[in-house]
Amino acid sequence: MKPTEFVKVNGQFWGEHLKGVAGHLPVSHRTELPGPMLFPRMMVLTETPDWNILELVGLSREYRTLEVRRQKAASVEEYFGLGQGSAVMTLPGENLFKDATIATTAGRQALNERFPRSANLIGEEFVGPGEELLEFAPGNYATFDRALLVHTAGDSLRAHWVFFAVAIHRSEPADKYLEFLSTYSNARPHLDPIGTLSLPVDPSVLKADAFESTYLAHGLQDGGVDEFLDKHESILLSAFDATKLVRRPALGDLHPDFILERADGSHIVGRLELPLVDTVNGKKRRRVFRTPVQDSAAELAQYAEYLKSADNRAEVRSKYDVDVTDPRQLLIVPSQQTLTPAAGVEIVDYDTILRLHLS
Structure with a gap:
């Protein structure tokens, strides 16, 4: 299948499927659902030399026509994995992974230590040693339906x-x-259609400003760090089991975006990889990342050294009023980024932070 055909098939299927679900279930079966129904916001279509990859990202309170992003990756392993080996x-x-966790041994341990709310997301576990998460052998499909992927490479974690x-x-x-998508969709329980998520949460939680933009690099082009933290403070505190957020602290001449103090007394120093606008002397200034992860990692290393x-x-x-010793270094990235x-x-993306918060 050519990439252009892949775009066409996905556009046809997901548009019809999600629009139909949105017009039916939240109305006719509202009282039978666990809670409010959430929909994806973007369809990311990735081309590699041997594989096509579809991923739905974002969480929206209502169905809206999916935005489409096309990109390329060197390999399917690069897209889903981290590291080599x-x-x-x-x-x-x-292969099908539904309501499951796939993790390296070190990554699985990190979930317990660093992300306590992940206990509600684990599901079926696939854990083992290694620095690359998945190796794709010749075959047709690998499906990840509400799956938590935890990659490690040395002391790096994603x-x-x-x-x-x-x-x-x-x-x-x-x-x-197209036949595969239709068959898989038809096999799912009527009240749990593919590409949706219904959670037993208070609907008022979903009315917060954070849900106006539920994945990074969308709708934030004219926002700044302070605005982002205003909208997402409660989510950051919840996802990282934190009790305090320090905004834009000055570490000498260094300025991380935030420091989180966790309930156990440990700390996280964080940086946002966003197309944010900072205002300096009344003028707007965009951040520019030539190599986003490496540039931010270098900044985080300076904070830790300080x-x-x-x-x-x-x-x-x-x-x-925070006593920061040996902080964790956190980079928040767009959900669709390789x-x-x-x-x-x-390295944690916003969809994951939001899902941890809602758990």
Whole structure:
């Protein structure tokens, strides 16, 4: 199937499917659902030399026509994995992961230690040693239906909650792929259609400003760091089991976007990889990242180095009432971005943070 055919088939199927669900279930079966129904906001279509990949990202309170983003990746392993070396799982033929967690051994341990709310998302577990998460063998489909992927490469970690994704070998014809989507959709319970999520949460939670833009790099082009933190403070605190958010602290001449103080007394120093606008002397200034993860990782390493000094820590404690020792280094990225490892850095996208919050 050519990439143009892949775009056409997905546009046809998901437009009809999600529009039909939105016009029926939240109305006719509202009282039978666990809670409010959420829909994806963007369809990301990725082309590799041998595979086509569909991923639905974002969480929206209502169905809206999906935005479409097309991109390329060097390999299907690069898209779903992190690092090089042995893989946790090899995927021959057809594979389905539904309400599941796929993680390296180190990644699974990190979930317990760093993301306590993830206990509500684990589901069926696929865990093993390795630095690459998945190795795709010749075959047709690999489907990830509400799956949590936790990659590690050395001391780098990447956590990504997948709403719905399919990797299909490019040898598969378009009509067979459309038949696969239809068959899989028809096999699902009527009250749990593919590409949707219904959660037992208070609907008022979903009316917060955060749900105006539920994945990074969308609708934030004219926002700034302070505006982002205003809208998402409660979500950041919840997802990272934190009790305090320090905004834009000054570490000498360095300025991380935030510091989180967790309930256990540990700390996270964070940076946002966003197309944000900072206002300086009344003028707007955009951030520019030539190599986003590496640039941000270098900044985070400087923050951690600064906080190794007892005198510097004392100054931070005096100014912000936080005693920061050996902080975790966190980079928040767009949900649809393909990433490379960054030593010592935790990389988490906003869809995953939001899903942890809603758990």
